[in-house]
Amino acid sequence: MKFIIIGFLAxxxxxxxxxxxxxxTSQKDPLTESIERGSEIYTDFCMSxxxxxxxGVENVYPxxxxxxxxxxxxxxxxxxxxxxQQGVITVNGKTYNGNMAALGLSDDEVADVMNYITNxxxxxxxxxxxxxxxxxxxx
Amino acid sequence: MKQxxxxxxxxxxxxxxxxxxxxxxxxxxxxxxxxxxxxxxVPDLNIPWGMTFLPDGSMLITEKSGELIHFKDGKKTNIEGxxxxxxxxxxxxxxxxxxxxxxxxxxIYMTFASTEGGGxxxxxxxxxxxxxxNTLTNKELLYxxxxxxxxxxxxxxxxxxxxxxxxxxxxxxxxxxxxxxxxITIDCGKIYRLNDxxxxxxxxxxxDMENAKTAIYSYGxxxxxxxxxxxxxxxxxxxxxxxxxxxxxxxxxKGKNFGWPVISYGIxxxxxxxTDITEKEGMEQPLFYWVPSIAPSSMAIVSSDKYLNxxxxxxxxxxxxxxxxxxxxxxxxVVKREKLFEDxxxxxxxxxxxxxYIYMAVEGKGILKIVPEx
Numbered sequence: 001m002k003f004i005i006i007g008f009l010a011x012x013x014x015x016x017x018x019x020x021x022x023x024x025t026s027q028k029d030p031l032t033e034s035i036e037r038g039s040e041i042y043t044d045f046c047m048s049x050x051x052x053x054x055x056g057v058e059n060v061y062p063x064x065x066x067x068x069x070x071x072x073x074x075x076x077x078x079x080x081x082x083x084x085q086q087g088v089i090t091v092n093g094k095t096y097n098g099n100m101a102a103l104g105l106s107d108d109e110v111a112d113v114m115n116y117i118t119n120x121x122x123x124x125x126x127x128x129x130x131x132x133x134x135x136x137x138x139x
Numbered sequence: 140m141k142q143x144x145x146x147x148x149x150x151x152x153x154x155x156x157x158x159x160x161x162x163x164x165x166x167x168x169x170x171x172x173x174x175x176x177x178x179x180x181v182p183d184l185n186i187p188w189g190m191t192f193l194p195d196g197s198m199l200i201t202e203k204s205g206e207l208i209h210f211k212d213g214k215k216t217n218i219e220g221x222x223x224x225x226x227x228x229x230x231x232x233x234x235x236x237x238x239x240x241x242x243x244x245x246x247i248y249m250t251f252a253s254t255e256g257g258g259x260x261x262x263x264x265x266x267x268x269x270x271x272x273n274t275l276t277n278k279e280l281l282y283x284x285x286x287x288x289x290x291x292x293x294x295x296x297x298x299x300x301x302x303x304x305x306x307x308x309x310x311x312x313x314x315x316x317x318x319x320x321x322x323i324t325i326d327c328g329k330i331y332r333l334n335d336x337x338x339x340x341x342x343x344x345x346x347d348m349e350n351a352k353t354a355i356y357s358y359g360x361x362x363x364x365x366x367x368x369x370x371x372x373x374x375x376x377x378x379x380x381x382x383x384x385x386x387x388x389x390x391x392x393k394g395k396n397f398g399w400p401v402i403s404y405g406i407x408x409x410x411x412x413x414t415d416i417t418e419k420e421g422m423e424q425p426l427f428y429w430v431p432s433i434a435p436s437s438m439a440i441v442s443s444d445k446y447l448n449x450x451x452x453x454x455x456x457x458x459x460x461x462x463x464x465x466x467x468x469x470x471x472x473v474v475k476r477e478k479l480f481e482d483x484x485x486x487x488x489x490x491x492x493x494x495x496y497i498y499m500a501v502e503g504k505g506i507l508k509i510v511p512e513x
Contacts, residue, residue, distance in 0.1 A: 044314060045228045045291040048380075048434075049459075052408040059482070060461055086185065086503060099485065099503035101186050101203055103291065104227035 031115060031128045038116025045103050046113065054121040060098065062091040065121035075137060078129065081110050083139050107134040160384050160406060162430045167464060167476040174512050175446065177480060177499070181210050181506035189235035189249070190500055192493050194242050199270070200506065201249065203231035209273065210506075220268075220275035225252040225261035228291015233263070234308070236298040238335060245269045246335065250296040250308055253283060260289035262326065263296050263310045267337070281337030282308075282354060284326035290314035293327075293380075297366035297437070302373040305340060306333045307391065309377060311362030312399065316413070320359050320399045324350040328399060330363065330377065330391050332356035344394030359397040359422065360389075365438030365455060376426075378435040378455055381405035382413075386432045387425035388453070390471075398422035404430055427466070427473045434459035437488040443495030446509070454479075454497060456486030463489060463499060483507075 046064075050056045054065035064070060069091040070077050084102035088095055105113070108131040118125035181187075186203035193199065197211035199218070207221035224232045230252030238246040246267050253264035262284040268275040293311025300306055312319045312328035320328025323345055331354040334340055345351035365378035375391040385405020389397055402419050406412050418424060429435070436456040441449045453466040460478070463486050467475035480499075488500035497509040 047408050048229075048292070052410070057459060060459065060485070097503070099185060101231065102226060104225070104230070 031119075031126075034112045034115040034128065035119050037109075038112035038114070039120075041105065041109050041113040042116050042120075045105065046117075049100075054117065054123075059094070059096070062089065062094070062096045062098070064117050064123075066123065067091050070118060070123070071125075074129075078110060078114055078134055078137050079139070081105065081113060082107070082134060082137060107131045110134045160404065160430050163428065163476075165473050165476050167433075167478045169481065170477050170479065173479065175479075175509050176512050177483070177507040178510050179505055180498070180508045181215070182504070184208075184500070184503075184505040186231075186487060186502050187500035187506060188231065188233050188487060190488060190490060190498065190506060191235050191237050191247070193237065193270075196494075198506070199235055199237075199247065200500075201232040201235050201251075203233075205232050207232070207235075207249075207275065209270075216273055218270065218273055218275055220278070222249060222251050222253070222264070222266055222268075222275075222278070225254045227252060227261060227289070230261060230263075230291065230294045233294065233296045234298045236300070238267075239300050239304060247275075248281075248298050248306065248308075250298055252294050254287060255280065255283045256285055256287060258287040260287040262287050262313065263294045265296075265298070265308055265331075265333075265337075267335075279337065281333060282331065284310050284313075288313055288315070293362040295363055297364060297377070299366045299368050299375055300335075301368055301375060304335055306335055307331065307356065307366065307375050308333075309360065309363035309366055309379075311360070311364075311379075316361075316400045320361065321396070321401065323348070323352060323355050323358055326352055328358060328360050329355045330357045330360060330366075330375070356393060357391050357395045357397060359395075359399045359401070361399040361403075363389075364436050367438045367440055369440050370442035371440070371451065376438060376440065376453070378438050380434060381429070381432055383408050383410070384428075384430035384432055386429035386435050388427040388435075388438075388455075388466075388473075389423065389425050392423065396422050397425075404428040405432070426471060432459060433457035433464060435464075436486060437490075437500075439489045439491050439497065441491060441497065443491060445495045446497070454489050456489050456499065458485045458487070461485055 049061045056063040085100040088097045111129045111131050111134045114129040187200050188203045189201040191199050200208040205224035207218040209216045233250040235249045248267045250265050252261045254261045265282040266280050268278040292314035295309035295311045298308045309330050310327050339353050346353050361379050363377040363379040369376050378388050382405040385403045402416050436458045439454045441452050455464045457464050462481045463479040465477040466473050485502040499507045
């Protein structure tokens with residue numbers, strides 16, 4: 001009996017762990033490491049509005065998962081995270097007129113969270129966003 | 140027999156993984172005929188977190204980004220000497236409230252995210268100060284939570300005075316759910332009670348407890364961002380954000396444990412659970428809980444006669460769904476919920492002004508006054 005329980009728990013934890021590491025390669029390149037750090041930033045600073053699956057809330061918080069805005073507007077997206085976002089933007093055909101305050105993140109944190117969100121929930125971006133790239137983007 | 144055991148275990152695990160949540164029994168409805176509309180009083184504000192009225196009818200408004208604005212005779216003036224604010228995640232310039240005897244003593248109380256003290260990051264601070272001309276003077280730091288942390292979440296914070304002149308303010312769990320809220324020897328995840336000069340009242344509940352943070356009045360809170368004195372009973376009422384589901388209204392009681400995160404009607408943002416229980420002996424039940432979450436930002440209880448049938452109602456700003464929620468209570472039980480001004484924007488704050496009218500702060504818009512139609 002005990003073995004069955006332990007076995008079951010082991011299998012279920014493996015499934016959970018696999019889900020978490022699915023997106024990452026086993027070798028840790030700078031992008032993978034940045035994504036991992038970005039995941040923590042996302043949990044702390046973004047998730048309460050944009051939710052765990054990046055889908056946001058219809059008409060209030062735009063989606064990040066499969067967001068056309070994010071991929072067409074790399075610089076604007078970095079600027080929004082760095083300085084905040086006000087006014088109308090169109091994401092996947094829907095307009096949003098929200099107000100995201102500046103998050104108070106440092107440039108390396110902005111890069112990390114950008115690398116995380118551009119490589120999660122079906123998003124894919126091979127061109128790593130660096131601290132240097134973020135530092136050059138002005139208000 | 141073994142099979143039954145296994146079945147039960149699998150069923151339990153499946154059940155908890157799927158995290159069935161009981162939705163709030165009373166659902167929010169759209170009003171049939173709302174005879175009120177909003178009038179833009181103070182335009183062009185970003186995130187007007189706190190607001191308070193001065194005896195001359197003017198207002199002080201905090202912007203989360205750190206500005207203190209005096210709105211008088213239709214004009215906005217930036218006040219100099221505003222506290223140095225640490226803008227990080229949900230932290231920034233937070234609440235502002237005048238002393239109940241402001242006319243005689245001139246004290247203004249403010250909460251904000253502060254880097255004061257050692258270590259990286261910040262935590263919630265409470266100060267008082269006076270307004271002289273366009274400058275804040277006589278600034279006194281009354282409380283600063285420790286330790287500083289770079290976490291972005293759950294700073295609280297609202298301020299309220301009760302009928303005996305005690306000051307209450309809230310600090311959220313600062314993103315350290317499993318450490319802070321249940322431990323009264325450390326800050327965060329608490330409601331605090333102070334004398335108006337910042338000293339700790341001698342009858343605070345944990346005053347004689349070794350190592351306790353003696354300013355604590357109640358604990359086991361997640362992130363109370365709404366707080367008001369019930370004008371009918373004098374009790375301090377709060378609303379607090381849950382995670383995914385499990386926002387709550389609580390009536391604050393001396394020394395009580397409000398249960399976070401041991402008991403909760405909420406689940407993790409990811410959909411997994413962190414607790415299986417919603418009640419436990421020695422822990423307070425909320426007066427009301429929201430599933431799904433509305434993200435309650437603020438709270439006012441209507442005591443004026445300006446609005447037909449609203450007297451005694453609780454108004455709560457819903458950040459997530461962009462409306463003002465009106466809750467009708469009978470014998471401290473919610474019997475009706477209404478969505479006022481749907482799609483108005485993120486309602487950051489709601490207060491009843493000294494004139495009896497209700498004022499709402501909406502992000503990206505400004506301060507709106509609720510007035511009869513026509």
